[in-house]
Amino acid sequence: MKICVTSEGKSLQDNVDPRFGRCSYFLIVNPETGAYESLPNPHRDSTGGAGIQSAQYVYSQGVEAVLTGNIGPNAMMTFSEAGVTVYTGVSGTVAQAIEKFVSGSLTASESATVNQKFGAGN
Amino acid sequence: MxxxxxxxxxxxxxxxxxxxxxxxxxxxxxxxxxxxxxxxxxxxxxxxxxxxxxxLLIPEIDESKCTYCGTCGDVCAYSAIAVLKPRNGGKGGIMSFPHLCHGCGACAYFCPNGAITEIDKPIxxxxxxxxxxxxxxxxxxxxxxxxxxxxxxxxxxxxxxxxxxxxxxxxxxxxxxxxxxxxxxxxxxxxxxxxxxxxxxxxxxxxxxxxxxxxxxxxxxxxxxxxxxxxxxxxxxxxxxxxxxxxxxxxxxxxxxxxxxxxxxxxxxxxxxxxxxxxxxxx
Missing domain, CATH: 3.40.50.300 (P-loop containing nucleotide triphosphate hydrolases)
Structure with a gap:
């Protein structure tokens, strides 16, 4: 299984990026083995629709779950349609987030936590 | 004048x-x-x-004709269509976001399968x-x-x-x-x-x-x-x-x-x- 954690940097020691659509990096992690890949977010500076584009991009990496701080309505709808589970309110380092996911202490999010354009301009 | x-x-x-x-x-x-x-x-x-x-003309998608090829999403400059290509043997998905649509019609024009028609949305x-x-x-x-x-x-x-x-x-x-x-x-x-x-x-x-x-x-x-x-x-x-x-x-x-x-x-x-x-x- 693969999961995606939004990250402020390339490594597991970096902090979880609190924004989904305009986060700096997507870390695609295999939580069983700890193997991971860092992907710079190609839609970070998109003029609009960053959440939708990022959601399609993350989905195309084959992930089954997403761990992030906040997510907007368009990205959330896209993940719901795709059957990808979204966990919001995640903070600390990426490594800590993965531990929480593995231990089952995260609760899946049913709806967006912020409005559109929340992450723009930061 | x-x-x-x-x-x-x-x-x-x-x-x-x-x-x-x-x-x-x-x-x-x-x-x-x-x-x-x-x-x-x-x-x-x-x-x-x-x-x-x-x-405003917005896309209406007939999913029965859609092959999830992704062309419509690629040509949309405003991310108003998301296409989820099938994976793990599952079925794909397609969704439109009418509030992001500028009504250009590129999605309908380029769809190779005639799955998209344009309909009037009152604005x-x-x-x-x-x-x-x-x-x-x-x-x-x-x-x-x-x-x-x-x-x-x-x-x-x-x-x-x-x-x-x-x-x-x-x-x-x-x-x-x-x-x-x-x-x-x-x-x-x-x-x-x-x-x-x-x-x-x-x-x-x-x-x-x-x-x-x-x-x-x-x-x-x-x-x-x-x-x-x-x-x-x-x-x-x-x-x-x-x-x-x-x-x-x-x-x-x-x-x-x-x-x-x-x-x-x-x-x-x-x-x-x-x-x-x-x-x-x-x-």
């Missing part, structure tokens, strides 16, 4: 100039293209005789009527809608260039302004002599020069602020067409919804001279 009235900064007096110019001419057409907050009707008090829904209303001899048209965008240019172009479909056409444009320098003023023979830029007015006038001048439309400036609320706007226009060779003083009497008439030339008839001559000057520039 089509004359648009634009400004850069909001609240400088576009509607004041547009309405009074139309009234001074008498036999003219007035189009309020400030569709997010039209207010020309407050002064012209038109009798509305025709109402029409303004629409506002166009009202058409008359105020005396003035042929009146305005658009009102529905609350919550963000796609402004399509309704402006639908207002402009009513243009009848056999009489002078006055277009009341929205403020700013972005797409709605460009949609409103394109095709004009002349553009009046209304400004006020303040640092804010000047800053936004300078931005608007860049836009209008790029569009190649002849233009001049009307200074409203003359007497407040400073002389930097005069200086800018002089240095740039921009003609100062008219100055309207910062006057208590004008403010009172405005607050009652009365056009200047109704409460202060001596201004009729000034607005007619404004029109004559524009005509002589274009001759």
């Amino acid at each position: 089509i004359i648009s009235v634009a400004s850069g900064k909001g609240g400088t007096g576009k509607t004041t100039v547009a309405v009074n110019l139309a009234l001074a001419l008498g036999n003219a057409q007035y189009l309020d293209c400030d569709v997010e907050e039209p207010n020309g009707h407050l002064f012209l008090k038109p009798v509305i005789t025709e109402r029409k829904t303004a629409t 506002g209303i166009i009202e058409h009527g008359a105020s005396g001899d003035i042929n009146f048209v305005h658009g009102k965008l529905n609350v919550g809608e963000i796609m402004v240019p399509p309704i402006i172009s639908q207002v402009k479909e009513h243009i009848k260039p056999d009489v002078p056409v006055i277009i009341d444009a929205p403020p700013g320098t972005s797409c709605p302004v460009i949609e409103a003023i394109k095709g004009s023979d002349y553009c009046i830029m209304v400004t006020e002599p303040t640092p804010f007015g000047l800053n936004d006038l300078q931005l608007a001048v860049k836009v209008i020069r790029q569009m190649g439309i002849p233009f001049g400036v009307v200074m409203n609320k003359e007497g407040i602020g400073d002389d930097k706007t005069d200086e800018f226009c002089r240095n740039e060779g921009i003609s100062m067409l008219m100055k309207i003083p910062f006057s208590h009497d004008i403010a009172v008439s405005y607050s009652k919804g009365e056009p200047i030339i109704s409460s202060l008839p001596e201004y009729k001559h000034a607005f007619l001279s404004l029109y004559d000057e524009i005509r002589s520039v274009l001759a």
Whole structure:
């Protein structure tokens, strides 16, 4: 299984990026083995629709779950349609987030936590 | 002749100039293209005789014909369609986000399977009527809608260039302004002599020069602020067409919804001279 954690940097020691659509990096992690890949977010500076584009991009990496701080309505709808589970309110380092996911202490999010354009301009 | 009235900064007096110019001419057409907050009707008090829904074409997807190839999503410049290609033997997904759609039709045009048709989405209303001899048209965008240019172009479909056409444009320098003023023979830029007015006038001048439309400036609320706007226009060779003083009497008439030339008839001559000057520039 693969999961995606939004990250402020390339490594597991970096902090979880609190924004989904305009986060700096997507870390695609295999939580069983700890193997991971860092992907710079190609839609970070998109003029609009960053959440939708990022959601399609993350989905195309084959992930089954997403761990992030906040997510907007368009990205959330896209993940719901795709059957990808979204966990919001995640903070600390990426490594800590993965531990929480593995231990089952995260609760899946049913709806967006912020409005559109929340992450723009930061 | 089509004359648009634009400004850069909001609240400088576009509607004041547009309405009074139309009234001074008498036999003219007035189009309020400030569709997010039209207010020309407050002064012209038109009798509305025709109402029409303004629409935007948005995609309707027949998922039974969709192969999730992703072409529609790739050609959409605004991420208004998301395509989820099938994975792990599952079925794919496709969804549209109508509030992001600009109505360009690329998705329907490029879909190789004919899975997308364009349908009308109501975004506002166009009202058409008359105020005396003035042929009146305005658009009102529905609350919550963000796609402004399509309704402006639908207002402009009513243009009848056999009489002078006055277009009341929205403020700013972005797409709605460009949609409103394109095709004009002349553009009046209304400004006020303040640092804010000047800053936004300078931005608007860049836009209008790029569009190649002849233009001049009307200074409203003359007497407040400073002389930097005069200086800018002089240095740039921009003609100062008219100055309207910062006057208590004008403010009172405005607050009652009365056009200047109704409460202060001596201004009729000034607005007619404004029109004559524009005509002589274009001759």
